[in-house]
Amino acid sequence: MAVTQRIGVVGLGAMGSGIAQVAIEAGFDVVGREVADDLARAATERIGHFLTRKVEKGQRSPEERDAALARLSTTTDLGTLGDCDLVIEAVVEELEPKRALFSELEAICRADAVLATNTSALSVTEIAAATRSPERVVGMHFFNPAPLMPLVEVVRAELSSDEAVETALEVVERLGKVPVSCHDTPGFVVNRVLIPLLNDCVRVLDEARVTPESLDAAMTNGAGWPMGPCTLVDLVGIDVHVHASEALYEKLREPRMAPPPRLVAMRNAGLLGRKTGRGFYSYE
Structure with missing residues (x-):
């Protein structure tokens, strides 16, 4: 070689x-x-x-x-x-x-x-x-x-x-x-696990009626995550996450892979996270 x-x-x-x-x-x-x-x-x-x-x-x-x-x-x-x-x-x-x-x-x-x-x-x-x-x-x-x-x-x-x-x-x-x-499998290793998990977290926001701050606090303090899910999606970029979710859903047709409506609406509104200054949180 x-x-x-x-x-x-x-x-x-x-x-x-x-x-x-x-x-x-x-x-x-x-x-x-x-x-x-x-x-x-x-x-x-x-x-x-x-x-x-x-x-x-x-x-x-x-x-x-x-x-x-x-x-x-x-x-x-x-x-x-x-x-x-x-x-x-x-x-x-x-x-x-x-x-x-x-x-x-x-x-x-x-x-x-x-x-x-x-x-x-x-x-x-x-x-x-x-x-x-x-x-x-x-x-x-x-x-x-x-x-x-x-x-x-x-x-x-x-x-x-x-x-x-x-x-x-x-x-x-x-x-x-x-x-x-x-x-070669849809999402490889990390995204195959992480994308549906983050989608579940976003769905919990509405179902459990918690704020992004509370959800992030729950996952960092209760599950030992180094960064809360809302902070992480803001960092990755809402548009990037939605795009990856759509690609995985197209291949696998598993409901958890599909991007939640809340994220799609945020993407469509240009609320993309850190790179646009607003997502789940506002950034200076």
């Missing part, structure tokens, strides 16, 4: 830039691809900002920050990723754009390169089916925010090769993350 050193990250939004940051801090060379120069510059500035914060907190030296940033390059040309050992896709969470991208990546990347999707709820097998070499496609599901969350689910699709899975697991360990290997 060849040693992975050069990683491509397609999509430098919150997830993609977080993955890129983790990779350059771990010593990998990273090529980040965005669709426009201004988006690429914004991502580079965001990563630089977070690394500077680490310097200010004494977690990194200025030299380590500068060396990490020197390992990052950005591009708008997908062809620049042709020499990467591993490419991680972190674009919009919709099946067809991902399938189209993987079809393009297959034609661009070396035959021995592993292609990974960061999807949280879509089928890795269906994404891989857009290529003629599905054996080199795996899932690498980072959790948000990637620099802080230790877990990465490494997902074996129906036709993933042992070598591709082993490459992904080895990279996750070199990133300093905790890899959990699983097979």
